[in-house]
Amino acid sequence: MTTPARQPAEQQPAGPPRPAGRLVLAGAPLGRATDASTGLAQALATAPVIAAEDTRRLHRLAADLGVDVPGRVLSFFEGNEQARVPQLISALQDGQDVLVVTDAGMPSVSDPGYRLVAAAIEAGLVVTALPGPSAVTTAIAVSGLPVDRFCFEGFLPRKPGSRRRLLAELAGERRTMVFFESPHRIAESLADLAQALGPDRPAALCRELTKTYEQVVRGSLAELRDWAAGEVRGEITLVVAGQPAGSAQVEAAELAELVSVREQAGQGRKEAIAEVAATAGVAKRLVFDAVVAAKRGG
Incomplete structure (x- = not known):
């Protein structure tokens, strides 16, 4: 008696591809934890992956906000930023949101984050931000x-x-x-x-x-x-x-005059410009522009 051939198991159709995660840059308080946004507190409580400049400070901030951090926390500072980028991009491509939190202010502004943002954009991933305090705008606002x-x-x-x-x-x-x-x-x-x-x-x-x-x-x-x-x-x-706008005109005229004096003494223009720039402590381009402006003005 011939045994019937086993029918191949029906192949289950593959599900839709998992959507990629988002890279979220979170502005952290400069000092007071109470300056943290509600969005930052919610993100800390829900993010699958958190890249933190200082993991201890992150947990201290979360405790001050009364938030539990269930996600995976990875150190992400200047010394290991480049090495971390592939790992974080992989997490994003796997469908996990990645929250970046530095010690204070906005990530990537003189803080870790730029390399990761550039890599995420190159990979076609979504990059967004949770706005927060910034030392730059805070300082200029109170400077007068x-x-x-x-x-x-x-x-x-x-x-x-x-x-x-x-x-x-x-x-x-x-x-x-x-x-x-x-x-x-x-x-x-x-x-x-x-x-x-x-x-x-x-x-x-x-x-x-x-x-x-x-x-x-x-x-x-x-x-x-x-x-x-x-x-x-x-x-x-x-x-x-x-x-000030007024002093720039005076300085330009003085720079051009200094170059002219050196040229009349037999010095080449390029050398004269370099010497005046070094003596005045300004960029050579500024001296060159001053010379051109003086000649145009007669």
Whole structure:
């Protein structure tokens, strides 16, 4: 008797592909936990994966908010950011939302996050944010300096030469400038700022914003330089006024005249521009533009 051939098992149709997760950048309080948004508290309580700059501070924040954190918490700081990116992208592609929380303020703004955001966008994934406090906008709001136009320059270079070159390029910046700086470098940076931008340039040094010992010191760069000669502690955001419009015209004329004097003495223009820029502590481009403007004006 012939045994009938076994019929192949019916193959179950595959279900729809699992939707990818979202990358959520969460603004964290600068100091007071009560400044946290309701959205951040809800996200901490529901996110499958949390990438935290400091896992201990994250759990402390959650405790202050009365929130349990059931999701998987991964450390995500400057030292391991690049190595973490593939793991977090994989979690997103697997359908899990990933919440990024740094110690304070918005991720990727002088904090970990940029590399992950770029990788997520390249992979076609959704990137969104939970708005929250920002040291940049908080400092400029209380500085008393013009806020209609401003630029954020982040942390100044650590090496004195690099820092001075950057500040020379910013000497003609008209917008209000915002910098982050560490307490042990603030005195040197203020001295370099006073040298590059002028000792009378108005500024505001904001220390420990929204925290118990919040302090805002306003004055000229020279006054702040002298004040910072003592011990300074805490997180610092520095706001510096841009160059006034009227003084820029005077300075441009002076720069062009200095170049003209050197040219009349037989020096080449390129060399003269470089020498004047170095002496005045400004970018060579500013000197070149001043020379061109002077010639156009006769």
